[in-house]
Amino acid sequence: MLYLKKYFTEGLIQFTILLSLIGVRLDLDTYLNNQLPPLREIILGPSSAYTQTQFHNLRNTLDGYGIHPKSVDLDHFFTTRRLLNQVRSLDHLRVPSTELSAWLVHRDPETVVSATSQSGPSIALDNGGSLEDVNNSEASAMRGAGGASETTYSLSGEDSLGAVAPEDSQEQGERESSDDLSKELTSLGAQTSLSLQECLRLLEATFPFGEEPEFQATGSTSQLRAPTEETPSTSQGIPLQAPLSQSDTPLDLEQQWQDIMSIMELQDMEVNNTAVNVSMNNDPNNNNASTTDSATIGSFGLPRSTLINQDVSLHQASLPSCSQDFPPLFNPELDSIGVQRPTLVRLSSSNSSNINSTFGATNLTGLFLSPPLNSTTNLTTTPVVPDPFSSLLEESMLDEISLLDLAMEEGFSQDQASQLEDELDSDSGLSLDSSHSPASPSNSETSCSSAASSSSTSATFSEEGAVGYSTDSEAATAEAEEGAIGGYQPEYSKLCRMGYQDPSQFHGIPQLESVNHNHTYNLPLASSYSERSQLSTSCSKKGRDKQIQQTKLQPPQDCVDRQSSRDDRRARAMDIPFSNDKIINLPVEEFNELLAKHHLNEDQLSLIRDIRRRGKNKMAAQNCRKRKLDTILKLEEGVQDLQREKAQLLKEKMEYCKCIRQTKQKVQSLSQELFAQLRDEEGRPYSASEYFLQYGPDGVLLMPLNMTTEQSNKPDKKQKDKKK
DNA sequence: GCCTTATGTCATGGC
DNA sequence: CCGCCATGACATAAG
Numbered sequence: 235m236l237y238l239k240k241y242f243t244e245g246l247i248q249f250t251i252l253l254s255l256i257g258v259r260l261d262l263d264t265y266l267n268n269q270l271p272p273l274r275e276i277i278l279g280p281s282s283a284y285t286q287t288q289f290h291n292l293r294n295t296l297d298g299y300g301i302h303p304k305s306v307d308l309d310h311f312f313t314t315r316r317l318l319n320q321v322r323s324l325d326h327l328r329v330p331s332t333e334l335s336a337w338l339v340h341r342d343p344e345t346v347v348s349a350t351s352q353s354g355p356s357i358a359l360d361n362g363g364s365l366e367d368v369n370n371s372e373a374s375a376m377r378g379a380g381g382a383s384e385t386t387y388s389l390s391g392e393d394s395l396g397a398v399a400p401e402d403s404q405e406q407g408e409r410e411s412s413d414d415l416s417k418e419l420t421s422l423g424a425q426t427s428l429s430l431q432e433c434l435r436l437l438e439a440t441f442p443f444g445e446e447p448e449f450q451a452t453g454s455t456s457q458l459r460a461p462t463e464e465t466p467s468t469s470q471g472i473p474l475q476a477p478l479s480q481s482d483t484p485l486d487l488e489q490q491w492q493d494i495m496s497i498m499e500l501q502d503m504e505v506n507n508t509a510v511n512v513s514m515n516n517d518p519n520n521n522n523a524s525t526t527d528s529a530t531i532g533s534f535g536l537p538r539s540t541l542i543n544q545d546v547s548l549h550q551a552s553l554p555s556c557s558q559d560f561p562p563l564f565n566p567e568l569d570s571i572g573v574q575r576p577t578l579v580r581l582s583s584s585n586s587s588n589i590n591s592t593f594g595a596t597n598l599t600g601l602f603l604s605p606p607l608n609s610t611t612n613l614t615t616t617p618v619v620p621d622p623f624s625s626l627l628e629e630s631m632l633d634e635i636s637l638l639d640l641a642m643e644e645g646f647s648q649d650q651a652s653q654l655e656d657e658l659d660s661d662s663g664l665s666l667d668s669s670h671s672p673a674s675p676s677n678s679e680t681s682c683s684s685a686a687s688s689s690s691t692s693a694t695f696s697e698e699g700a701v702g703y704s705t706d707s708e709a710a711t712a713e714a715e716e717g718a719i720g721g722y723q724p725e726y727s728k729l730c731r732m733g734y735q736d737p738s739q740f741h742g743i744p745q746l747e748s749v750n751h752n753h754t755y756n757l758p759l760a761s762s763y764s765e766r767s768q769l770s771t772s773c774s775k776k777g778r779d780k781q782i783q784q785t786k787l788q789p790p791q792d793c794v795d796r797q798s799s800r801d802d803r804r805a806r807a808m809d810i811p812f813s814n815d816k817i818i819n820l821p822v823e824e825f826n827e828l829l830a831k832h833h834l835n836e837d838q839l840s841l842i843r844d845i846r847r848r849g850k851n852k853m854a855a856q857n858c859r860k861r862k863l864d865t866i867l868k869l870e871e872g873v874q875d876l877q878r879e880k881a882q883l884l885k886e887k888m889e890y891c892k893c894i895r896q897t898k899q900k901v902q903s904l905s906q907e908l909f910a911q912l913r914d915e916e917g918r919p920y921s922a923s924e925y926f927l928q929y930g931p932d933g934v935l936l937m938p939l940n941m942t943t944e945q946s947n948k949p950d951k952k953q954k955d956k957k958k
Numbered sequence: 959g960c961c962t963t964a965t966g967t968c969a970t971g972g973c
Numbered sequence: 974c975c976g977c978c979a980t981g982a983c984a985t986a987a988g
Contacts, residue, residue: 799966822976850977852966858980859965 801845808838817842818849905934912936 805814811832820828825846829839909927912920920936928937 848967851968851979854978855966855980857978861979 801841801848804841805845808841810834810838810842814845814849817845818853908934909936 799814801814805817810817812828816828817825829842834842905927909922909925910919914920924939925936926939928935
């Protein structure tokens with residue numbers, strides 16, 4: 235039920251986002267602040283009348299500080315806040331992704347066929363231009379899915395993509411703005427690059443087919459030179475623009491964070507229609523120098539949607555990472571999976587099926603998206619082919635990354651901690667977010683654990699706790715009043731205190747002040763259970779608090795007397811001539827001497843030994859509990875350290891996945907380029923419907939499509955080492 | 959009335 | 974063996 239509520243809540247937020255995208259402004263805060271009961275309870279949960287936690291937190295409810303650390307509403311609270319923040323952020327930082335792709339579409343009029351999804355595979359590779367348009371479309375598709383994250387963060391982080399053409403004027407706009415598109419593409423590509431050198435190294439390590447082409451950047455764009463020398467036949471040196479304008483500028487933390495947020499948004503919404511498709515405009519007919527910066531960018535949600543494949547699983551396309559795979563051009567076996575792809579993209583086989591089933595029940599946006607919107611979402615989705623990299627970044631892992639990265643970025647604040655706790659299914663007493671004390675040393679992740687975990691202990695250090703452990707307060711006074719019989723030595727009080735934390739640091743903490751426990755270890759208690767029960771009425775917590783306040787200087791004598799322990803009472807009743815403090819704390823030799831000095835009967839001796847035993851055991855029990863608590867604290871810290879480390883590792887993993895994704899794009903473009911320039915003996919290009927490139931330890935092999943996997947070990951025609 | 963927490967006490971085992 | 978300590982288990986009070 236909770237899950238459903240959360241799910242619906244997120245869906246509601248998504249719906250709001252979608253409404254904002256189509257121009258309908260919806261202020262959720264209005265609904266929430268006006269406290270319309272249904273919506274408010276849907277989003278914020280049941281009203282306070284139904285939540286126990288509000289009982290403890292009637293104050294300091296601002297920013298969630300008032301929510302009890304153990305409240306089940308905590309996670310919901312911060313989830314709601316996070317989503318609302320996302321909604322609020324719609325009007326400044328983040329350009330809606332649906333607007334993004336509208337003007338980015340550019341299609342070369344000479345390569346109309348490139349985007350035709352329903353055409354057969356034989357269309358491809360009639361000439362180099364077609365192939366390169368294949369590259370374009372495919373790269374666009376890949377960018378559409380795999381590059382979704384880049385799309386979003388580039389939008390959120392930059393304002394360079396401000397020009398948004400309406401859909402009805404898109405055809406005109408796309409032709410008029412090709413130059414602008416180039417610039418925008420350049421900026422886009424510059425943002426998407428993580429670390430080019432890392433990618434290159436990875437590329438080399440992954441595909442040892444030859445030397446890596448140099449991206450010799452001209453300005454902010456890069457050019458890819460075709461291997462004119464090594465191409466066996468009528469290869470042409472075609473200046474190719476890189477599918478992505480790579481730069482060596484690493485992504486800064488902010489950009490990575492935005493990337494992560496983009497992933498989260500994409501996953502949450504499962505709106506996979508944000509396709510910024512950067513492709514190469516390497517048409518031989520346009521290969522003049524001025525076209526090096528031109529870009530063909532696919533789009534979604536456009537009237538030309540029918541030209542683009544619509545049968546791609548949006549769900550998979552939403553994965554912006556390693557699920558993006560090598561084009562089927564290089565992996566014909568994958569066709570057996572039956573993933574529907576844009577026909578020109580999948581050059582190897584026409585055996586395809588629809589896997590829209592993957593776009594299934596989990597897609598909440600399908601509930602909210604109107605059919606036109608839904609139809610547009612299918613337009614530029616990307617072919618998704620499972621590959622060895624797919625396992626690197628599964629959807630669940632993306633969730634984990636998002637959550638943990640969120641926690642990382644914000645220093646494990648409480649909402650992240652709650653997310654982490656949900657993720658880790660923490661059900662132990664090691665509540666990591668049990669306290670968000672504003673008086674904690676800091677909000678950093680290191681202090682969170684200790685401050686939180688010590689809440690149970692520190693809560694005991696309210697005013698009364700200070701009384702119990704402080705030798706200079708009522709306890710000392712009580713000892714003085716107790717005289718030779720009651721009380722412990724200051725050493726014992728000190729020992730008791732060192733078992734716990736300094737209560738002074740918890741003064742002024744409202745949450746902690748409201749908790750009052752009796753930690754008066756050294757404070758003499760009632761001498762008997764009957765009197766203790768009597769104490770509960772006269773010297774109960776509230777009563778004692780009042781009395782303490784009233785008689786700070788003059789502690790109530792009767793109360794002090796009644797707070798003597800049973801052993802004190804017994805000792806007094808048995809006329810033990812020395813204090814229990816001496817009985818307990820004296821060394822055994824001195825203790826024996828003390829006993830020898832006085833002539834005591836058997837009952838007295840037995841009581842004295844019992845008092846000593848019990849007193850020592852009481853201290854031992856306190857020490858034992860202190861150690862236990864310290865152990866728990868250390869374990870908490872260890873857990874937090876491990877969580878932090880895990881989050882860091884996941885972050886790194888995500889970066890690597892992004893690098894791999896870019897590398898794959900690069901490999902794809904290079905492979906397509908290579909394939910496009912391959913010519914048979916008669917100078918004709920190889921048909922992608924008949925051949926494909928296969929990577930092997932010996933280099934890149936041109937393999938016929940009908941060759942099985944077993945046969946693929948034997949190169950059929952040619953083996954071409956890619957050298958650039 | 960039940961649960962949780964804090965505390966004291968006892969029994970037990972190790973040193 | 975004795976004393977001390979540590980600790981689990983239990984009881985009780987209090988919130």
